[in-house]
Amino acid sequence: MDTGRGTLVTGWVMLAVGLLSVVASLGALRLNYGTADVRGGSMAPTYRLGDDVFYARVDGGEVRRGDVVLFSAPDRYPGGGLVVQRVIGVGGDRIVCCEGEGSSRRLTVNGRALEEPYVKDGDVNGLVPQRYDVRVPQGRLFLLGDHRLNSRDSRFFADDHGGTVPVEAVRGRVTEDRLGVVLLAGAALFGLLLTLAGLICVLAGRTRRRRPAEFDTKLWPSHF
Known part of the structure; x- marks a missing residue:
């Protein structure tokens, strides 16, 4: 042999x-995961300036309320970088701000008060004085930063589909799961x-x- x-x-x-x-x-x-550095304070205290976030590349249709996502919206945020914000509403949801007064103020999603322990200082709407009432179109997402006093998010683009972004803009979902x-x-x-x-x-x-x-x-x- x-x-x-x-x-x-x-x-x-x-x-x-x-x-x-x-x-x-x-x-x-490379295809399924990525990392990005936080370049602003809009997601504090959850993610602060300079933090690295780890994300899974997912289809925008897979994200749910409460997910933190990275998305691309060069028409709103020049420079071509990815933006990190939290999903508050998905297609079909009705988002209303705000119910209650002072520290008891809450956003409502489909008529139910939304508990947001991640919001900085418990301030759910920041400096935006007006109330808003948005019905999220199908295939789009309503997004807010966790630091409502320092976040240029869906509240500031009301004339464009109620401030929502298309699910196709999502590039990934922030995750702590490393398995x-x-x-x-x-x-x-x-x-x-x-x-x-x-x-x-x-x-x-x-x-x-x-x-x-x-x-x-x-x-x-x-x-x-």
Whole structure:
């Protein structure tokens, strides 16, 4: 049995599978996840200036009320960067501001008071003096910052579909769940180790295939 050939074939298979695993895992990481730095104070105290946020790339139709999303709206925010805000309403929701007085003021969503423990200083509307009553069109989102005194969000674009943005503008949802990243990173590491093992097998297989020829030459020297 040609053990050198067997080792060589095994090595090439391991090398191919390992490289494929590395490329696929790193590609999946890039395709499904991303990071961004917070460049303003509109989401304080949840996310402050200079914080890094980790997000999963999702379709805008997958987000729900309360999610913090990154979206692109260059017509509203020149510069081409991603904007971080919180989803308050989705298609079909009615958003009304505000019910109650003082610290008891609340936004209502479909007639129910919205508890917002994440809002800075408990101020749900900031400096916007007027009430607003928005019916979110289907396929769009109503978004606000957590620091209502310092956020240029849906409240300031009432003439454009009630300030809402299309779900297609969403680029990702901020998440603390790292399980997917850990699994993909593990798969990439496994692929790297498999690639190295395959390379070792290939080198070993080539060495073994050379040795019989050298041995035969020494045993049976040519007389011609």
